[in-house]
Amino acid sequence: MNCEAIKALISSYIDHELTKEEKISFENHIKDCTDCYEEYLSILEVVGQVNSMEEQPLPEDFRSELKFRLEEQVKADKKRQRPSFQKLKFSKWTSIAAILLVGIVITAILGGPYSPFGKSSMNLSGSAPAGGDGQEFSVTRDEGAIRDGENALENSQEQFAGASEGSAPDQEESRESAHDQEKNLPSNMPNMQEKIIYSAHVTIQVNDLDKAFQNIINYTEDAGGFIQNSYTHNPQYNIYNNNSQTLREGYLYLRIPSEKFDDTLTSIGEMGNIIENQRNGENITTQYRDIQGEVKNLEVQEERILEIMKKAEKVEDILNIERELNRVRTEINQRKDTLKNWDQLVDYSSIEVSIREEKFSETNVRSEPFKELGSKIQRGFIQSINFIVAGVAKVMIFAARAIPFIIILILLFMIYRKWFREKLLKRINK
Amino acid sequence: MNEMEQMLIGRCKNGDISAFEILISEHERKIYNIAFGIVGNTEDAKDIAQDALVKAFVHIKTFREESSFSTWIYRIVMNTGKDFLRKGKKNLSIEDTDYKAEIKDDRPGPLEKVEGMEKNKEIHEALMGLKEEYRNVVFLKDVQGFSYQEIAEILDINVGTVKSRISRGRYMLRDLLTQTKEL
Numbered sequence: 070m071n072c073e074a075i076k077a078l079i080s081s082y083i084d085h086e087l088t089k090e091e092k093i094s095f096e097n098h099i100k101d102c103t104d105c106y107e108e109y110l111s112i113l114e115v116v117g118q119v120n121s122m123e124e125q126p127l128p129e130d131f132r133s134e135l136k137f138r139l140e141e142q143v144k145a146d147k148k149r150q151r152p153s154f155q156k157l158k159f160s161k162w163t164s165i166a167a168i169l170l171v172g173i174v175i176t177a178i179l180g181g182p183y184s185p186f187g188k189s190s191m192n193l194s195g196s197a198p199a200g201g202d203g204q205e206f207s208v209t210r211d212e213g214a215i216r217d218g219e220n221a222l223e224n225s226q227e228q229f230a231g232a233s234e235g236s237a238p239d240q241e242e243s244r245e246s247a248h249d250q251e252k253n254l255p256s257n258m259p260n261m262q263e264k265i266i267y268s269a270h271v272t273i274q275v276n277d278l279d280k281a282f283q284n285i286i287n288y289t290e291d292a293g294g295f296i297q298n299s300y301t302h303n304p305q306y307n308i309y310n311n312n313s314q315t316l317r318e319g320y321l322y323l324r325i326p327s328e329k330f331d332d333t334l335t336s337i338g339e340m341g342n343i344i345e346n347q348r349n350g351e352n353i354t355t356q357y358r359d360i361q362g363e364v365k366n367l368e369v370q371e372e373r374i375l376e377i378m379k380k381a382e383k384v385e386d387i388l389n390i391e392r393e394l395n396r397v398r399t400e401i402n403q404r405k406d407t408l409k410n411w412d413q414l415v416d417y418s419s420i421e422v423s424i425r426e427e428k429f430s431e432t433n434v435r436s437e438p439f440k441e442l443g444s445k446i447q448r449g450f451i452q453s454i455n456f457i458v459a460g461v462a463k464v465m466i467f468a469a470r471a472i473p474f475i476i477i478l479i480l481l482f483m484i485y486r487k488w489f490r491e492k493l494l495k496r497i498n499k
Numbered sequence: 500m501n502e503m504e505q506m507l508i509g510r511c512k513n514g515d516i517s518a519f520e521i522l523i524s525e526h527e528r529k530i531y532n533i534a535f536g537i538v539g540n541t542e543d544a545k546d547i548a549q550d551a552l553v554k555a556f557v558h559i560k561t562f563r564e565e566s567s568f569s570t571w572i573y574r575i576v577m578n579t580g581k582d583f584l585r586k587g588k589k590n591l592s593i594e595d596t597d598y599k600a601e602i603k604d605d606r607p608g609p610l611e612k613v614e615g616m617e618k619n620k621e622i623h624e625a626l627m628g629l630k631e632e633y634r635n636v637v638f639l640k641d642v643q644g645f646s647y648q649e650i651a652e653i654l655d656i657n658v659g660t661v662k663s664r665i666s667r668g669r670y671m672l673r674d675l676l677t678q679t680k681e682l
Contacts, residue, residue, distance in 0.1 A: 077663075077666055079666065080662070080665050080666035080669055081662055081666070084640065084647065084665070086647055086662065111673050111677075112669050112670070112673060114673075115669055115672050115673045115676060116641055116669065118618070118622050118676070119622055119626070119637065119641035119642060119672070120641055120642075121618075121619075122619050122622055122623065122642055123619060124528060124529075124532050124642075125531060125532050125535045125541075125544070126528075127527055127528055127531050128531075128541055128545055131527070131531065131545060131548070131549070132520070132527070134545070134549060135520075135549050135552055135553075136516070136520065138549055138553050139516045139519065139520075139552075139553060139556055140516060142553050142556065142557060143514060143516065146557070
């Protein structure tokens with residue numbers, strides 16, 4: 070090894086950082102080379118001198134000052150960290166969660182199947198063509214149109230088909246909506262109303278025939294109606310009848326004020342199980358109006374005949390005129406009777422109730438609630454699933470719409486955090 | 500890293516100031532002296548040391564148990580000192596150095612006392628004359644007695660770099676000292 074290399078190793082030798090081989094070769098060289106040896110000694114002296122340097126004593130107030138500063142730091146950290154750190158976390162996640170939650174609630178309210186906004190309200194129907202051709206019944210037609218689109222259509226159809234015939238086919242249809250809307254309108258315009266004859270036929274199954282019978286009678290009388298016909302049938306118990314069921318039957322034909330028609334049907338339905346249910350609403354408005362029109366015409370005729378009679382002089386003429394007058398008057402009376410009859414039918418709807426007695430709860434196991442349980446369960450289940458699916462779809466749409474806002478929020482949050490970090494670093498590095 | 504240290508460090512992570520004070524009590528002197536070795540006067544050394552310790556307390560949460568606590572803390576001190584110098588608060592003018600030497604009981608006589616103090620001041624001034632990177636390694640090795648490996652960890656440099664810097668630093672120091680002798 071040459072002197073240059075050896076000189077570079079002096080420090081390491083002094084610090085015992087040489088390998089065994091290096092140490093041996095170093096010592097060998099040093100033995101012989103005075104130059105290197107002197108270098109070694111001078112460095113050794115320097116090291117010795119530096120080693121002998123005493124440590125500085127700790128200043129007296131060092132510890133107390135340090136304690137003070139540590140406490141200050143802790144206070145500052147608490148102030149800075151807790152509100153801001155929590156605030157940062159708080160704002161980002163809570164705002165996102167809040168947006169989604171609000172979205173879910175809103176869509177649930179507006180879009181769910183149980184919402185009030187979902188019902189298709191078809192109460193308002195389009196205005197039917199006002200058959201305005203000078204007839205006095207056009208006003209009636211309009212009123213009818215506003216109330217019930219179907220009705221108006223039929224009216225106009227009949228009108229065009231030569232309604233003066235007065236023979237309208239029986240219309241067997243459940244006029245639930247018509248009846249409801251008729252109730253909704255003020256009934257202070259009797260002449261303007263539709264003339265509909267309501268009738269129904271209900272078959273119910275009850276536990277106690279006599280009780281049900283009496284209930285119906287009471288209800289009818291309370292409602293201001295009357296029983297037109299009634300009938301009961303009690304079969305004798307015979308040895309051929311193995312079941313202890315007594316197949317008793319009852320029948321009532323009741324007339325009820327037409328306003329109470331629906332309520333009565335509902336009440337009867339609640340008294341037992343409905344086996345059969347049939348409702349009719351026969352609209353005789355056209356015929357009625359036609360007959361009314363004819364009556365008016367005939368009355369005009371009557372007037373004229375009376376006028377002529379006053380002027381008549383010859384007995385022969387007077388006799389002829391009287392004959393004519395009688396004819397006309399008979400016609401008028403006939404028609405007026407028809408109208409009266411109709412009035413009564415319209416004012417008092419008829420309900421036929423057939424009652425069958427079944428003592429099922431004692432001998433038969435009631436399987437009613439479980440009938441179609443499977444499909445009922447299925448339906449309810451599917452309904453819930455549909456609700457959830459619809460809700461999820463709406464939430465996803467809402468979330469997609471909210472994404473731009475969320476992105477803006479995240480950007481703002483990141484900018485704020487960056488700025489905040491810089492401030493913190495500046496503080497620490499002072 | 501003994502158990503006592505570990506327990507104290509755990510407490511410090513929870514913000515326990517007293518635990519921290521106990522933890523650093525055996526290192527305080529060295530920390531202060533390292534700082535003093537960098538700047539050469541008590542005021543700045545105090546600032547640096549205290550800054551470093553507060554920093555250490557704040558960042559103790561990030562301290563991993565596997566590393567050595569003393570090396571970690573000395574490194575913080577060195578870095579704090581470096582930042583301090585970089586900020587231009589260079590207080591290395593020799594006139595400002597208020598070098599104090601601890602006076603041991605076995606030092607005989609006032610004359611030798613003064614002589615000893617004089618000598619120390621000389622060496623200290625010479626050290627301050629060294630460039631920062633050489634001064635640090637020589638200081639850590641010869642004043643504080645760290646191993647090459649420890650110095651490498653504290654200054655975050657290779658052991659080889661430590662070796663060469665120490666060697667050259669000592670040479671430079673020797674030259675400085677012989678110069679003053681000749682004056």
